Amino acid sequence: MAKGSWRRLRRLDERLTVQPSYALVGVLRIPQGQAGPMRIISRRIAIAVTALLVASVVVYLDRDGYRDVQGDRLSFLDCLYYSAVTLSTTGYGDITPISEFARTVNIFVITPLRIAFLILLVGTTLEVVTETSRQALKIQRWRSKVRNHTVVIGYGTKGKTAIAAMLGDEAVPGDIVVVDTDRAALDRAAAAGLVTVHGDATKSDVLRLASVQHASAIIVATSRDDTAVLVTLTAREISPQSKIVAAIREAENQHLLRQSGADSVVVSSETAGRLLGLATTTPSVVEMIEDLLTPDAGLVIAEREVEPTEVGGSPRHLRDIVLGVVRNGDLLRIDSPEVDAVEAGDRLLYIRTAGH
Template sequence: MAMRKPIRLQRHRPLRRKLGLPVWADAFLRLFAAIFLVFMVVLIHWSDRDGLIDNHDGVVSFSDVVYFTMISITTTGFGDIAPVSDKARMIEAMIVTPIRFAVIFIFVGTAYNFIIKRSWERFRMSRIQDRLKDHVVVLGFGVSGSEAVAELIARGTSPDCIVVMDNSEDRLQLAEDMGCNIINADATRDESLQDVRIAQAATVLVSAGRDDSSILIVLTVRHLAPEVPITVVVRAPDNELLARQAGATNVINPVRFTGLLLAGSASGMHTADYLSDLASVTGRVQLVEREARPEDIGRSLRELGSGSLGLRLYRDGRAIGYWEDEAQSVQPGDMIVVIRPTPECGPGVL
């Protein structure tokens, strides 16, 4: 995704340059093309002026040709000047008519691109922004980001509540095909994050592909949304502390997690399988975090009223295991991490 990156050495790439034109240049080229086509028709009509008749004075002057060209191209057709010879009529039908369509398409296309399309896009963006609240913002739609979105949707999150920001049109197309809201923008810029209502988001997932870029994004998000939870993916262990200092609520190191799975499989053949089962909605069990419910209050973490298997609770910023004394009585406001079976594999306990 687009972000401020340090200069680095790269392999040889073919020499190229950006082909995009500024708005004023695009409009000028369209206008020049239309004028050129009109000028071509004027020359054609002037060269065959003997095939035209002027019902006013009988003389076809150059100004008459220009006048006839304009009313002909705009399909006005007053009838005061008209082609009368077979040659003039064939020229009008075979040459002037295609040029007339081309000029009309140029002006219609220009009006669409610069007025209708932009106004419609602004209207659509405004409508989407008005509904953005408690949504999930995914900054970076690479391998990790796309897998996270697919898992969120599989767990029941509506794609309408997911906003994906990236600078790759191909990756954004994949996100759009999944039903998500998308935006091609730089996640390190304040205005880009404000466009997706970052302060009203339920959570932010950052996976920029580079640790330095991800940490810079976390800093920007935390500046604009001091209370929103941020989860970031970093790959270097040294950067985990930096990510937390930047404001990340959760830091995920895929390399470290892979190592844990490998170590678990070495100590037991089913450990890694169960961990993968917990992490995915397609497994037989799910690892879920939720707030303590009325039926849980006063109960032990091991015997929750909902029937879930409690593993850990968070109280006043502290993590408390099920074996600790504080976990013998769940209190209002506790956040609980529980294991529950998926609906297909067991009763619908929550």
């Protein structure tokens, strides 16, 4: 496709990034930093019931200072009824305080409880009404501050597993943004404390809403290879500096991902096939590979800078088990003649114990 045609197509994208924050509520969700709404409402209901019971007990202890329209002595149920209609400001007038002490108690006890009761109920109502405004403010604040985060396209098996690996490597959930068209998947991601964006990641505005232009890494974990190519191409156009890692099913599409701008490409079908083949003859090798790929237990593959005391030495004779050397952005195997001696600025891929 010609570059001019590509840019014209990009202009057809829905302009999400120029929408006001309140219009993005439901599209972009920021994880809650506090208790959920049901817990808040339940707590407030409990406080309201407590205030009602306190008022009922106060009236019951001074029940002789009250009179109902029939002149009968008040029961606790009558006191509860009186407290309910009084705190809610209904005030039918069928039960009234007649003694000076009862009226004094009404002024200094029942009236403050009534005010607190109303503030509680009105506050809960206002909070529900202003939830959209509060979410819009959080979205505006997040968009202005988010930097160096990771954007994951697709929350299927591959995307979810990739995020689990990052979290096991001590990544912060709030620094991970998930983009997907499946609302059920996004609900699960939001429940895990991740930022979510609902939309088609092949559209540049959806990716801009996820702030890919400020992301340090982008993981493309879509279910289709052609979608992965288009997402990678769009993401690379928006963010030339971000590291893009993409997963595909078929190896024949690997060069397309590379040409689209992916820094690393994982062929899921071939990788799974190799592990299946190894498992038939050397199952312990597969078990060891699984252990190395699990960041929160056993042995893990890590990367670190070369220490000054290690410069000039052989990577085979270091205290760590070195698997490879990253030099000028290229990965060199440990048996490569170029890495007979490590140099300043090299990075080592080595095996360490999880948690160390």
